[in-house]
Structure formats: structure tokens, C-alpha cells
Amino acid sequence: MLDPKFLSYLSENYGITFNDKKLVERAMTHSSFDNEHKELGIGDYERLEFLGDAVLEINISKYLFEKFPQLPEGKLTRLRSDIVRTDSFARFAKEIQIDKYLLIGKGEEKQGARQRHTLLEDIFEAFNGALYLDQGNETVDKFLQRVVYPHIDSGEFSEDTDFKTHIQERLQQSGEVEIDYEVIDEEGPDHDKKFEVELLVNGKFLSKGFGYSKKHAEQMAAKKALEEL
């Protein structure tokens, strides 16, 4: 059963009190737990994930549409897909402690599913689907104002994710150069690693970047280099 501490946590930190506690419990439950505890009759998050996926998409789309009135469609679409992806949703899931309170079966637990980004993404979507059904879209939007939009405002996402291609084009304008990305540090536990990457041009340091994946850190290093050139 869902730990009541999660419900208190939601209430204290986000002012959210579910009318239908069964609904949020289902959103937090993986099929492996449901299978092991059929007598509880919880069900699993999967159908709620189907709904929540679309709930997140419309709210984030509307936010971007209004926040960036001059941004053309192509850039809006790229920015949206930079937000609506596994790693980002897994981060938001952890921010509201989904990783701590989700319900999974014993086998999955042993295999480390609790920290699997695709699972955290699914449950973040399901949670928003449950919130939408229980309280309507206005509450979802308010919740996202706390959990998602500040990350957009702080510029963590970009409509131009391909900084690596851009910096390569810039650097090779006056002839071939060798461009390397090197991971120089990894911080944090396995399930919450942060990477530090250096961008080297002909073996010389140009910039560095941090990210939640190697690829992300490389893009951040390339972005930094573009700003500095």
C-alpha cells in the first residue's frame, strides 16, 4: 500500500490533497507489485500513464506557446521535445519523491527498477493523469508551475539541442581541426550521476559543461563554447 507519508508530502509541499486516494495509489503502482498483491486490487499505472502523457503535452505546449510569442513552430517543437523526454521527466519524478514511494514487486526492486528513468518517467506521467482526473487541469497547471515551468524559465532546455554541430561548423570555418569531448568527472550515485565534460580543440581546452548524461554534458560544453567564441 502507498505510504501515507507521500500523501502528507504532497499536501505539505504542493497543497495537493487527492479526493480519490485509490487513484493516486494506482498511479504509483507498477504491474509487478499489483501482480504480487492481487488481493489489494490496486491495479497499475499504465492506463493513467496513457492519459498523463497527453496532459503533460498540452500544458507544456501552452506554456511554451505563451512564454515565447516570437518563437517559430520548428523551434517550439524542438524545445518541447527537449522537455518531454525520459531524462527530464525522471528528474521531475525524483523532485516530488516518486522514486521513494512508488510500489514495485520484489524482483523488479532487486533489478534496480526504482531508479530506472523510463519507469520514473512513466509514473510521473501517470501521476499527472491521476491529478487531472481527480482535480481537473487547473490543478495540474498549478502543480507544473512548481515542478516543471521553473526549469524552463531557468533555460535548462533548449530549442536548439544541436550545439555540437554548430560549434563544429564554427571551428572548422578556417580549416580542419580536431574536436574531442572528454568526460573528466562523474559525480553522485549511479542512479543520479552528473557528468562533467571538457571540449578540446586540437588537444587544447576550450570549454566545459555539466549534464545529467554524457551527451547532455557534451552539448552543454559546446553551448558554452559557442557563447564564448
Added chain:
Amino acid sequence: MLDPKFLSYLSENYGITFNDKKLVERAMTHSSFDNEHKELGIGDYERLEFLGDAVLEINISKYLFEKFPQLPEGKLTRLRSDIVRTDSFARFAKEIQIDKYLLIGKGEEKQGARQRHTLLEDIFEAFNGALYLDQGNETVDKFLQRVVYPHIDSGEFSEDTDFKTHIQERLQQSGEVEIDYEVIDEEGPDHDKKFEVELLVNGKFLSKGFGYSKKHAEQMAAKKALEEL
């Protein structure tokens, strides 16, 4: 400029009256028209399409979620993607006469863009984006109750689009057979063709199907055969 007949059509047939006429005009305008008539300052549908895409996704998702309370997530997802695709949206676009009233430049007109399914899809999305901004989601949902949901209710879409694979498996259970699909008729003008396809097993007629594309008609023939076997 947008033909006022389109606005009357919307009002008479769907009870829709836009507060912001400029918004619906923009939703109906391709960039090629905007470029030829910069002095009108209409803009084009592209940003509205970005928003409308998500608006359609959430409403159709919610409808499916509620209409099929027992359908598992995988089937819901397949059913949704059978609805949320170019050919279906192009059909809905024609149903509300978007093809008749959309604004495109002269060059595009000559190349037949007015009947291009991808363009009709885009404008159907943009139209729903404009409706959402102008009147809120409740009006969009009411509009879809007229234009989209009846097609779902009538079983035109399926959570199991791969009837061809299924019938092949069934037919080959007791050894190899030759399966052919033959187009035997095409009806209607180029931009609104309907196909009739026969499914032949070892050269003998088994079933036939109708569809808005060759592929669709083949699937319908396979579906018919599965029902009859």
C-alpha cells in the same frame, strides 16, 4: 482574406463564433499566402498547429480513456495513433470544409497543395489550436463530439491495425498459401479517392474491403476475412 462564408458555415453548422476572427484566419493561412500578402499581416498557421496538435491529443486521449475503461494501455495507444494521423485528420479537415476555404499562395495552389493531406492535417490542428485559445477546451471538446468522436464510436479506428499479419498467420497455420491483395476499383476524384481491394488466397476470392488508401482498404479486407473465418 478568409472568406466570410467559412465563418457563417462554422456558426450555422457547429454553433461556433470566433471572438478573434484574426486568429481563425491565421489558422487557415499557409505561409505561401502570407508571403504573397505581407500587407495583410495575417501570419501563418504554424504556431497554432504546434498548440493544436497537443489540444487534439489530450481530448482524444480523454475520450478513449473514458469510453474504453477496460482497454489496456498498449491498445489505447495503438487506437490513439490510428486516429491521430495524417489521413484521419485530413478527412476531418474536409468534413469542416477546410480544403475549400484555406488560404495558400499561387504556386502552392498550382501544385495541388489544397488537397495535400499533410497540409489539411496541419490546418485541422491549427484550427483546433485557435478554437482552444479563443474559447477554451470545453468548446473544443464539444466540437470534437461532432467531428471526431462519432467516427470513433462507429468503429472506424482500431487498436489492432495489423489485420494483414493476423490473417496471414491464420491462413498459413496448415501450410503455405499464396495471399494477394488486388485493387479492383477506385472511386471519387483524385483528392478524395476510395479504394476497393480484394483479398485472394491461392487466386480465390476470400473477402473485400474499402478504404481511404490502398493500405487502409487492404487492412479492411483482412479484417473482414478474420471476422468470417
